Amino acid sequence: MKKMxxxxxxxxxxxxxxxxxxxxxxxxxxxxxxxxxxxxxxxVDKYLDYYAGKYQLPVEFSKLxxxxxxGESPYDDYMYKHIVSFTVENSKLSEIEYDEVHEDGHSKKSxxxxxxxxxxxxxxxxxxxxxxxxxxxxxxxxxxKDVDAISxxxxxxxxxxxxxxxxxxxGPGKHSSPR
Numbered sequence: 001m002k003k004m005x006x007x008x009x010x011x012x013x014x015x016x017x018x019x020x021x022x023x024x025x026x027x028x029x030x031x032x033x034x035x036x037x038x039x040x041x042x043x044v045d046k047y048l049d050y051y052a053g054k055y056q057l058p059v060e061f062s063k064l065x066x067x068x069x070x071g072e073s074p075y076d077d078y079m080y081k082h083i084v085s086f087t088v089e090n091s092k093l094s095e096i097e098y099d100e101v102h103e104d105g106h107s108k109k110s111x112x113x114x115x116x117x118x119x120x121x122x123x124x125x126x127x128x129x130x131x132x133x134x135x136x137x138x139x140x141x142x143x144x145k146d147v148d149a150i151s152x153x154x155x156x157x158x159x160x161x162x163x164x165x166x167x168x169x170x171g172p173g174k175h176s177s178p179r
Contacts, residue, residue: 024055024169030074032165036158037077044158057165060143061086061093067172071163079103082159084167093142096135098160100127118152125152134160 028051035047052059066088073082079102086096100108108114108127115126130153137147144164149157 024051024057024165028055029166029169032162033073033076036155036162041154044155048158048161058168059145059161061088061138062091062142064088064091064168065172066090069167069170069172071165071167071170073159073163073166075103076159080108082156082163084160084163086164086167088172093139096138098131098135098163100156100159121152125150127153127156130156131160 032048032051036044039047051057058064068085068087070083070085072084075081080100081103082098082100084096084098087094099110102108109131110128115128118126119129130150133150134147134153134157138144141147144161147157
């Protein structure tokens with residue numbers, strides 16, 4: 001019950017954060033980040049769809065100007081920030097790199113101990129494999145709508161989409177600075 005109240009208050013707070021131009025502001029971005037970190041996947045799906053519609057956040061690379069993009073989230077509850085860099089050429093995604101980097105500087109993708117541990121869990125969701133899979137799906141489909149969540153790495157898909165939106169909001173050639 002307490003979690004539902006927190007989500008409801010977060011949603012009401014997010015609605016109150018809309019500025020006159022109906023653009024995403026820092027408070028709304030933080031609410032989105034917290035929803036991803038602390039909500040059930042059904043709730044995350046519902047509210048990410050809501051925010052995408054309300055703020056006209058793209059899910060297709062063809063909607064973006066050509067250029068190099070970079071976006072990152074604030075640190076999550078486990079002290080990782082989620083970083084994406086990608087290039088759009090001729091209205092198509094041509095390169096993408098996604099990773100989660102701990103505050104101490106180590107990356108999940110290159111952490112062999114963490115990857116071995118995740119490969120041995122019930123889902124076999126090592127970041128080295130799942131992040132590459134998400135990147136491959138995005139290159140193939142050119143949008144987030146057709147990207148299948150990978151069992152054991154669903155939240156990584158949400159975090160990737162969030163970092164993508166941060167990059168898009170910055171525009172090509174600029175870096176995000178999480179607040």
